[in-house]
Amino acid sequence: MRGQTAIAGLGITEMGKVYGRNVTDFAGDAIALALDDAGLEKSDVDGLLMNANHSPEMAPMLQLSLGLEDLTLISAMNGYGSSAGTMLQYAAHAIATGQAGVVACVYADAPLSQGGSISQSSYSGRGIGSDTGFASLRFAYGDYGPANTSYALACRRHMHLYGTTHDQLGTIAVGQREWAQLNPRAQMHGKPMTLADYHDSRWVVEPLHLFDCCLVSNGAVAVIVTSAERARELRQPPVYLLGFGQAAPGDNRRAEREPAVHTGARRSGELALRMADVALEEIDVLELYDCYTYTVLVTLEDYGFCEKGEGGAFVEDGKLGPGGSLPTNTGGGQLSSFYMWGFTPLSEGVIQARGQGRERQVPNHDLVLVSGNGGTLNWHSTTVLGAAR
Amino acid sequence: MKPHTLLAKPVPIPDEESRPFFDAARAGVLLLLRCGACDTFMSPTGGIGTPLRPRCVSCFSADLAWAAAGGKGTLYSFALMHQLYDAAFADELPYNISVVELDEGVRMTANVVDCANEDLWIGMPLEVTFEQLSEGIAIPKFRPGLAA
Numbered sequence: 001m002r003g004q005t006a007i008a009g010l011g012i013t014e015m016g017k018v019y020g021r022n023v024t025d026f027a028g029d030a031i032a033l034a035l036d037d038a039g040l041e042k043s044d045v046d047g048l049l050m051n052a053n054h055s056p057e058m059a060p061m062l063q064l065s066l067g068l069e070d071l072t073l074i075s076a077m078n079g080y081g082s083s084a085g086t087m088l089q090y091a092a093h094a095i096a097t098g099q100a101g102v103v104a105c106v107y108a109d110a111p112l113s114q115g116g117s118i119s120q121s122s123y124s125g126r127g128i129g130s131d132t133g134f135a136s137l138r139f140a141y142g143d144y145g146p147a148n149t150s151y152a153l154a155c156r157r158h159m160h161l162y163g164t165t166h167d168q169l170g171t172i173a174v175g176q177r178e179w180a181q182l183n184p185r186a187q188m189h190g191k192p193m194t195l196a197d198y199h200d201s202r203w204v205v206e207p208l209h210l211f212d213c214c215l216v217s218n219g220a221v222a223v224i225v226t227s228a229e230r231a232r233e234l235r236q237p238p239v240y241l242l243g244f245g246q247a248a249p250g251d252n253r254r255a256e257r258e259p260a261v262h263t264g265a266r267r268s269g270e271l272a273l274r275m276a277d278v279a280l281e282e283i284d285v286l287e288l289y290d291c292y293t294y295t296v297l298v299t300l301e302d303y304g305f306c307e308k309g310e311g312g313a314f315v316e317d318g319k320l321g322p323g324g325s326l327p328t329n330t331g332g333g334q335l336s337s338f339y340m341w342g343f344t345p346l347s348e349g350v351i352q353a354r355g356q357g358r359e360r361q362v363p364n365h366d367l368v369l370v371s372g373n374g375g376t377l378n379w380h381s382t383t384v385l386g387a388a389r
Numbered sequence: 390m391k392p393h394t395l396l397a398k399p400v401p402i403p404d405e406e407s408r409p410f411f412d413a414a415r416a417g418v419l420l421l422l423r424c425g426a427c428d429t430f431m432s433p434t435g436g437i438g439t440p441l442r443p444r445c446v447s448c449f450s451a452d453l454a455w456a457a458a459g460g461k462g463t464l465y466s467f468a469l470m471h472q473l474y475d476a477a478f479a480d481e482l483p484y485n486i487s488v489v490e491l492d493e494g495v496r497m498t499a500n501v502v503d504c505a506n507e508d509l510w511i512g513m514p515l516e517v518t519f520e521q522l523s524e525g526i527a528i529p530k531f532r533p534g535l536a537a
Binding site for chain 1: 398399400401402403404406407410429431432433434441442446465466467468469470471472474475478481483484486488490494495496497498499500511522528
């Protein structure tokens with residue numbers, strides 16, 4: 001499987017407060033952009049994978065809405081934020097076994113409405129207050145919101161065990177904001193941020209500042225996966241799928257394990273690197289899932305870039321930012337560019353591997369490590385992208 | 390005491406699965422599911438969506454029964470909610486949402502009461518207490534307890 005398939009097309013719509021387009025519109029836009037990018041036609045597509053999310057449009061019906069015909073692979077896949085990597089994995093297997101030739105993988109979302117605030121969007125966590133039984137218990141404790149509380153609890157645990165500081169978490173946020181200044185597509189382009197700004201940002205759920213948390217975006221991303229041979233005949237430099245892995249460690253909420261600080265990034269990373277036959281030290285660029293700054297920090301530890309608990313000290317010299325020794329989330333990530341779940345790190349990984357990052361292009365970009373993370377550190381995926389096979 | 394708010398806080402609505410837990414809470418007892426085959430205790434709620442686990446998380450037996458917990462544990466982690474989602478909580482911001490690790494080896498999410506935010510510390514001993522939310526519904530919370 002190593003290097004047998006490649007990403008041949010990438011489509012990214014305008015991101016953020018983009019109104020007047022629904023999820024289906026965005027998905028269609030992104031797929032059209034990705035096909036054009038690759039030099040392919042609608043009729044070339046025989047596989048469609050949707051990243052299922054809270055939108056009812058991200059379902060097999062999307063095929064009919066978009067008028068795609070004669071598919072031999074279709075599925076709405078959901079490992080939450082890990083899905084982008086698992087979709088690539090499924091697409092690669094289907095292509096390698098002759099089940100499909102050109103697979104479009106798409107994420108689309110439109111949680112923001114004009115005149116409404118983000119806290120009124122589908123990410124508010126308010127809409128599920130009508131639950132009964134144990135699901136209704138959390139609201140009695142005032143535990144509203146999407147995942148902010150559970151990540152805050154995980155982050156606090158890490159801070160307690162290892163002395164991780166807000167200066168260290170803030171360094172991640174500031175580094176990514178600096179990258180976003182080099183990315184015209186980023187929602188935070190033109191809005192620089194200092195470490196003092198980070199500290200001054202309001203608490204959402206302490207220990208999470210506002211600037212520890214990702215953005216919310218309307219938009220879509222699509223990638224086209226095909227065989228390595230076919231990709232070489234197309235318009236763009238192929239980005240080879242060298243390795244992939246998933247890991248879901250589980251969480252039984254028992255004292256024996258601490259999934260809040262030991263995540264599936266470790267196992268999924270091992271699987272992906274082994275398949276790619278690549279050592280961690282060889283990785284040139286990192287695109288890490290960053291729903292929160294803490295996710296970046298704990299993922300770095302679990303991949304083995306530093307020892308468990310040393311993530312804070314590892315990042316505090318700014319090595320993740322522009323000009324640093326370990327360029328990470330080079331488009332600004334979900335903290336500062338746009339929030340398309342695993343398609344944010346994946347799309348930037350494709351741009352970097354191709355060498356199309358313009359101002360923000362990392363000089364060495366042969367090997368790009370992309371992570372996905374869903375739930376509260378429950379579901380992980382890792383993808384190794386290569387500029388060469 | 391804070392002034393009584395006119396806005397009602399959400400009151401859990403017991404269903405068939407959770408009724409024993411809420412009935413016991415009203416009587417001042419914290420119940421946990423325990424495995425009849427291997428004695429493993431289960432966290433009283435699950436994860437995302439929080440349904441109860443139908444089988445033992447250790448041996449996968451379906452022979453689970455409610456058993457009274459000792460109600461003692463320690464603070465595993467805590468977060469302070471600053472964002473206002475529900476006006477009924479407005480005069481309590483920021484309030485804690487805490488994970489308690491019970492002596493039975495399970496973690497559960499609740500609030501710690503009778504303790505200022507600045508006095509919370511991970512590892513602090515806690516004991517269960519019950520807050521009556523309505524005539525028929527009480528929920529477990531935790532207050533600072535004596536070290537074991």
